[in-house]
Amino acid sequence: MSIQDEFSFINRIRPTKIHQTSSLVTGIGDDAAVYLPTKDYAQIVCTDTLVEEIHFTKETMSPFQLGYKALAVNISDIAAMGGKPLYFLVSIAISNRWTEDELVEIYDGMNTLADTYKIDLIGGDTVSSRESLMITVTVIGETEKGQELLRSSAKDGDVVFVTGTVGDSSGGLELLLARGRHDSFTEHEQFLVKRHQIPSPRVEIGRLLTNLSRVSLNDVSDGVASEANELAEASNVTITLLAELLPISKALQTYDPTGFMEKALFGGEDFELIGTMSETDWKKVKLNGDTSLTKIGSVSSGEPKVLLSKDNSLITLEKKGYNHFKK
């Protein structure tokens, strides 16, 4: 391990302030953390791991960005349940390739996002690894009992929506793999690169969606095609997406005028939210002037599958590995 002493390392990364003071009984420093759940709230827990050379390299992400993203991808899962994040734990496997200062930078990245959401680091584990760094983050969140937004709630007649724009992260990754993060990028390229390195979880929108009568929800970690298939399977419905409705950023259209659709559908790691709601709720959302959601298709009864309507033809969108666009 590249750190001198585990205990002094833990002391360096130990939070100096606590956000959830009223419910946290004990955080870092004992055998386990203890906190009090909120009355009438359900607990939500998720965990995700990023592995060096698989999910990132030193060329695609700075240590700060790595920390930020490792936490962001988990907060995104909480957002996809309609929850708000409260606490997180970090397990890190360290190799000699990493200095203690770089490791502390990883925690700086996590703390920056943790401060935004007022969430606390309450524990973790520190171990050594041969070569690759591995970072596992676990986030605990909550939502009002019975208000959790499941993938299985889609129904015939629903509107399919997505937040933000899709495909950007995939464009950013392509740029980073080709040129490395120290290259100079145009403004559009920079936008895509940042979308890959420091994604924004959509917690606020997820929370707003819990106020509607029925919403099915998923976050876009593996691409629109894959996530829409997960909604279709969990809800046992057919989803039809309209290619021309997919929200694509100006930056992605400029960077990849021929491949943006492929990236939007199969790229992944956008950490936007995709889901469905009734027509009635959709009208309400639009009446409120909400512009953060884009309608991209509809739900019908039928076998669980996802169809894409493009240029007057209807094709099946497989969960992964789609390449039918390459005619």
Ligand code: ADP
């Ligand atoms: P134990 O042996 O009881 O598991 P450790 O010595 O592993 O305790 O950890 C001491 C304290 O520091 C615990 O509260 C643990 O949750 C926390 N901790 C250890 N490693 C990390 C880490 N990488 N990030 C955050 N907290 C950590």
Ligand code: MG
């Ligand atoms: Mg331990």
